[in-house]
Amino acid sequence: MANATLSDLAESASISSPPSTMEIAKDRVFRGLTRGFAWLTVLVVFLVVYEVATKAMPAISEHGFRFVTSSTWDVQNEEFGVLPEIWGTLYSSLLALLIGGFFGVSIAIFLTQDFLPHRVEWAFKNIVELLAAIPSVVYGLWGIFVVIPMLRPVAGWLHENLGWIPFFKTSLSGPGMLPAALVLSIMILPTVSAISRDALSNVPRKLKEAAFGLGATRWEAIIGVIVPTASTGIFGALVLGFGRALGETMALAMLVGNSNQMSLSLFSPGNTLASLLANHFPEAGEREEPVLMYAALILLAITLLVNICGAFVLKHASARMRGATK
């Protein structure tokens, strides 16, 4: 009768037992379900591309490639072109990357190379990360009422005295490229600094100790050894920061000026693809809608390309780092 008592015990689940048929069935179903959800995530990406592309189809067949090279936006005569917007998107993002990248990487170095006590490092890290928590629209509001008034005298002086340089050719009348890029650089700063910090803190300690052992000063070790080792990761951070900047909408819609022109000047108003969408979509008529979808498709293509590049660079960087520590 020993067998019976054992199976009794097993049924009352007071000792461990192999899974019952029911449990195995449940397991199969649940695992299948989670696999299904994983595929759903993949499907979502395709769905986004598909929806935007099909809605843009009429405009693509009508306007073709001329859409990318022309620079008029005339709803009445149905003439559309997004060259100024593409230019504005790339120009503002590049400016933001210059400023945000410089500060982001400096911060990452400063916060990983034992300059500060750990508590202070932690506090700075959190302050920089809080920058990401402020909604974009609040930055836009802040930009209108704080950054633009602050920049106006500086821009005026630069235009008066150095107006012959293309960057200062026009005066700052209000919204413009520079205030937009400045706010944009603040918004990408947390991304750049967080990812570069990861890359820098993954550099094996031994490398730095070896550099110190050879008599390097702190900065010789950083510039000669640590930054080159982490360079792929830092580059990935910059690419992802650039991708973030390309797609930022609200701050630009509020600060860039929404003017359909191309200029090298930092103070002239411009436009970006994202802010074009934000400004025109809500009141788009039937004729304008497919055209805006076309613009959205271009933005989607640019940002996906940049972000996938960034992801690949980072993947490569972490693979290299694993090799280095082994």
Place this chain on the structure above:
Amino acid sequence: MNTAEIATEFSDVDFPRLERSLRHPRTLFSIVLSIGTGVATIIACVPLFSVLIMLIYRGGKKLSLALFTELPPTAFEEGGGFGNAIVGTIVIVSIAAAIAIPVGILTAVFLAEFGPQSKTASIARFCAKTLTGLPSILAGVFAYAAIVLATGGYSAPAGGVALALLMLPTVILTAEESMRMVPVKMKEAAIGMGCTPTQVAWKIVLPTALPGILTGVMLAVARAAGETAPLLFTALFSNYWIFEDGSSQVMEPTASLAVFIYNFSGMPFENQIEMAWAASLILVLMVLTINIIGQIISSRAKVS
């Protein structure tokens, strides 16, 4: 030999000096760069404090109970509030969370537990990473094409779908990360007891990883609450309450704090601009509170 003798013996040997003068160019270079990066770090903190000070200064003086209970003012009207926008934000973000959290966590269970090395997992992970870089306005364009055009009107659910798309990658990636932190020994013990992988996931992995998952969810919710661009043409805006006279206008245009700020910041009236500042203050307080709750949950989990 005592110490004195050693000292005299080696007195004429020229040892390399181990310390460098502060005026030595290499040292100077190091000091200048240290100060430079320190200053850069402090400068980077200035915008945050500037934003917070402006919010408290310009938004704080407008604070009153009426802001939460009244409807937005019309052109020349004084006073007013944005109660409907607060309710709208909560409704839209709740819809988004109801979609993104289950999908995200179940995907993460698959990525972390059932097939971490599988082809499905690597494709899904890659897609999730791609989605993190999706500009928020494109989430709006998608929801417009897929929901607004299909249902025939701007609505809170359309806004919710757009925000869910933005929350999804954050939920997936943070949940996967925290599930991977669960010690393998705990899982092995459960398997040794005869648990199926599903039981391991439900009884061991999910409860242990819960704080990390919650942190990710909080971050995603905070981000969604502040998003404006995707709501501009999915939920649009409304000057009325979403729930009124017992009936709900969920399928109608819905107000949200973020769009309220955008609409009012461009108006030429002093009262409206002050309202935009006050709404920003409330929105930032909401977002920061959710963020800080997330931080506290995750730091508690690390201690225990």
